[in-house]
Amino acid sequence: MVADPLAVVEAFFAARECFDFERARGFLADQGFSFRSPILCCDCADHLIQYSAHSSGIIQSTQVRKVFVDGPDVCHFLTYRIQISEKQAVDVAHWAHVEHGRIQRIEALFDASLYRELFPSGETKAP
Numbered sequence: 001m002v003a004d005p006l007a008v009v010e011a012f013f014a015a016r017e018c019f020d021f022e023r024a025r026g027f028l029a030d031q032g033f034s035f036r037s038p039i040l041c042c043d044c045a046d047h048l049i050q051y052s053a054h055s056s057g058i059i060q061s062t063q064v065r066k067v068f069v070d071g072p073d074v075c076h077f078l079t080y081r082i083q084i085s086e087k088q089a090v091d092v093a094h095w096a097h098v099e100h101g102r103i104q105r106i107e108a109l110f111d112a113s114l115y116r117e118l119f120p121s122g123e124t125k126a127p
Contacts, residue, residue: 024049032104062078072098076092077093092109093108095108095109
């Protein structure tokens with residue numbers, strides 16, 4: 001398993017982009033995992049992977065705009081090209097905290113107004 005925090009997060013992204021969700025799951029901590037975003041909060045890596053597999057169809061491409069690393073913390077500024085009813089660009093700040101070679105915590109910040117059409121009740125909880 002890769003131990004460098006940047007390499008861990010980028011390997012997670014690469015697996016997710018290839019729709020290899022089983023491999024992506026291997027980069028997430030088994031215990032104490034946490035994910036927070038404007039549309040999803042979960043404390044189980046398996047739930048994040050299930051949600052990612054379900055929602056991955058709207059993502060057309062991902063562009064990395066800037067990366068910052070501060071010890072175990074890795075922050076990517078990304079642009080996701082998505083298609084819900086029409087193609088859109090969504091800018092995302094993705095902050096991951098890596099411990100013992102696995103992602104322990106992810107916080108994703110973005111304008112979720114496009115998603116409100118899909119999730120009118122507000123924040124989504126993973127199963």
